[in-house]
Amino acid sequence: MGLTAMESNLDIIRATYEGASEENVRNLLAALAPNATWTEAAGFPYAGTYTGPEAIIANVFQRLATEWIDYRAEVHTYLADGDRVAAFGVYSGTYRKTGKAMTATFAHLYRLKDGKIVSMEQYVDSAMVRQALVD
Structure with missing residues (x-):
């Protein structure tokens, strides 16, 4: 089946960033x-590796939604290469417990197989994020 008959890997990844957060x-x-x-x-x-949709949502997205105010991952560049898609951008948000805001650059590298994400690896300027966690 050619890519014309289904979404491209790039379209699949783009749809996880570009809408409202519930939609993403x-x-x-x-x-x-x-x-x-x-x-x-x-x-x-x-930090860590989570396997399966439930673990990923519980350990990453649930926490982002409850521990941060206005947490965002804004992508400025996508690169697609075969079964891999990279998204580069900037995180921003305010850590609820400290009231401190942060911005940090990130890159996400996805690997897809048959239109499904099989892995994601995050690269991030974590020092910028950690500054918001401490009083």
């Missing part, structure tokens, strides 16, 4: 393979 999460859930791995970078508050 819905699109992400639909795109995740059942055994997808999601790696948050060392030094990031949610």
Whole structure:
């Protein structure tokens, strides 16, 4: 089946960033393979690798939604290369417990297979994020 008959890998990833956050999460859930791995970078508050949609939502997105005010991941550049898609951008938000705001650059590298995300690896300037966590 050619790419004309289905969404491109780039379209699939773009749909997880470009809408309202509820819409983005819905699109992400639909795109995740059942055994997808999601790696948050060392030094990031949610560092670790989570496997499967439930673990990914609980350990990453649920926490972002409850621990931060106006948390955003704004992408400025997408690069697609075969089964890989990279998204580059800037995180921003205010940590609820400290009231401190942050901005930090990130890159996310996705690998897809048959239109489903099988892995995501996060690269981030975690020092900028961590500054918001301490009083």
